[in-house]
Amino acid sequence: MALQVEKIDAVRWRIPRQGKMRTEGLVFADRHMMEVLRKEKALEQVANVATLPGIVGPSIAMPDIHWGYGFPIGGVAAFDEHKGVVSPGGVGYDINCGVRLLRSDLDLEEIRPALKLLADELFRNIPAGVGSHRSDLKLTQKEERKVLQQGASWALAHGFGEAADIEHIEDRGQLPDADPELVSERALERGRSQLGTLGSGNHFIEVQRVETIADEETARRLGLFPDQITVTIHTGSRGFGYQVCDDFIRTMLNASRRYGIELPDRQLCCAPLDSPESRDYLAAMACAANFAYANRQLITSWVRESFSRILSKGEAHLGLHTVYDVCHNIAKYEQHEVEGKKRRLCVHRKGATRAFPPGHPELPAALRDIGQPVLIPGDMGRYSYILVGAEGAMRESFGSACHGAGRVLSRHAAKKVARGQDLFGGMAAKGIELRAAGRATVAEEISEAYKDVADVVNVVQQAGLGRIVARLRPLAVIKG
Amino acid sequence: MSPFRLLEHTADIGLQVESTDLASLFHEAGRGLQEIIGGQTPQTGQETARAIELRATDRADLLVLWLQEWLFLFDTYGLVIVRDEIETLTETDLRATLYCTPVEQSGFGAEREVKAVTYHRLKLASTPRGWLAEVYFDL
DSSP: OOOOOEEEETTEEEEOOOTTOSSOEEEEOOHHHHHHHTTSSHHHHHHHHTTSTTEEEEEEEEEEEEEEESEEEEEEEEEETTTOEEOGGGTOSSTTOEEEEEEOSOBHHHHGGGHHHHHHHHHHHSOOSTTOOOTTOOOOHHHHHHHHHHTHHHHHHTTOSOHHHHHTBGGGGOOTTOOGGGSOHHHHHHHHTTTTOOOSTTOEEEEEEEEEESOHHHHHHTTOOTTBEEEEEEEOOHHHHHHHHHHHHHHHHHHHHHTTOOOSSGGGOOEETTSHHHHHHHHHHHHHHHHHHHHHHHHHHHHHHHHHHHHTOOGGGTTOEEEEEEEOEEEEEEEEEETTEEEEEEEEEESOEEOOOTTOTTSOGGGTTTOOEEEEOOOTTSOEEEEEEOHHHHHHSSSEEOOSOOBOSOHHHHHHHHTTOOHHHHHHHTTOEEEESOHHHHHHTOGGGBOOHHHHHHHHHHTTSEEEEEEEEEEEEEEO | OOSEEEEOOSSSEEEEEEESSHHHHHHHHHHHHHHHHHSSOOOOOSOEEEEEEEEOSSHHHHHHHHHHHHHHHHHHHOEEEEEEEEEEEOSSEEEEEEEEEEGGGTTOOOOSOOOEEOOTTOEEEEETTEEEEEEEEEO
């Protein structure tokens, strides 16, 4: 039976309660996006999430929503701390996959002559692609456990990065309550050689320039100026996080049976938040989140090293400072107001970014009056956006916004479109230096595979979830 | 006709496998996973044998566990499976030996990262011609 969907306004759609849904669905999308969405299975997944016990408010989808596994990608769902559940599938395999943005004191003219060499050096210096890793970073199991507890601070303590980085990372780069004892030997084993690696697929490093500024005052406060060079890093918890998710999906499949939770899709398996299974998962998930924070911190350090080497400038003279680091696959306890009452909820964001508005107490003092930076990468051939969280996000989306452009083509379809194209030459013609471990990933990641991220962030802004600050144009793209 | 084919998915990728008997279905699913990762069949190099024993709740769950073993060996140790011998295969239990070769000796160009074997729309059922399975991978 076709899912019933009702238009609320130009950027909001309701999926009324139907079937076993305990609450309605709320989709942020424009008319064209909705036409595409109706043809795939992501809306069904929004409805499936709405069947889970203890869900509070609607099952939400951001405008970059697409078909995932279990939860849709671009999904947000909040659960009551006593009657609700946590679902590893609602966080995803790449726990704390996220984005870090670095600004610099460099401008386009300064970097243009060195761009080719810089792209080569970033590709050489930072492991990218399946199976690659740095031979000079070897962790003992004891040290790996410290990474899991300390996150970005572990990297800082080992000489990777600068103290100011920590202030500009969500959770200050360290989720509390991480317990390495709850992580399997397999996860430790799988993660050990993958710390400090970019990975493959949609993960990337981009050197960019600030192309346009939409909000001058906020841009100034974030240290951004026109034609400034920025760097975006997109990666997560690598094999460590994948294995934690694998392990706990098994735990939660058993738990769902034990607690009598009916599942429309096995991948939605979950357990009550006050159960030992959930407590264990959240403590292991925090380990993976910290692994990812450490990973992005290490890569940040190697980005600085690469710039320094190619431009023959000391790192202190590059001004490569962290603007912010956001995570977009996570479950967290947060305070939210629901029907006039403050409640502690477990908010799942799977392919969705936290977007706290100005004044939120969890923001660092330096950012509190402007709101949390929300970093939204687009596809590799077009542009990315910097937003800040807005008040509407607290009212309607549990303090969340989108996380990217969102795929529209399957990998197979993207490869078909890419067939016969000179992908590297095409990027070069646009003034973009592309370095990649293989052609296959590049073919699957072509611009045509994604929505135009401008449309996505326009929906976010129109809905009042965030405000656009600046747009970044890629100059060099490093892919796995 | 190939015993497996890829299923379209917006972000990820699915695998449909058909076979006359269950052991071949498991074997072909493993081959299919490696083809997704590398786009080709790996060649035998220096072989090591790994004995595995799996216990699942049902056949479909067993298939996920089986594929997770293949993926774990590849992602953690850089090993590709060049042969498998399934000794026992029941509704919930599997005992087998996996013969592995280091990826650098296999002529196998790993071109796509598979993060995980998911339970999303997981299917394993008997058909008039034998067995059919569908499984989706997170990429």
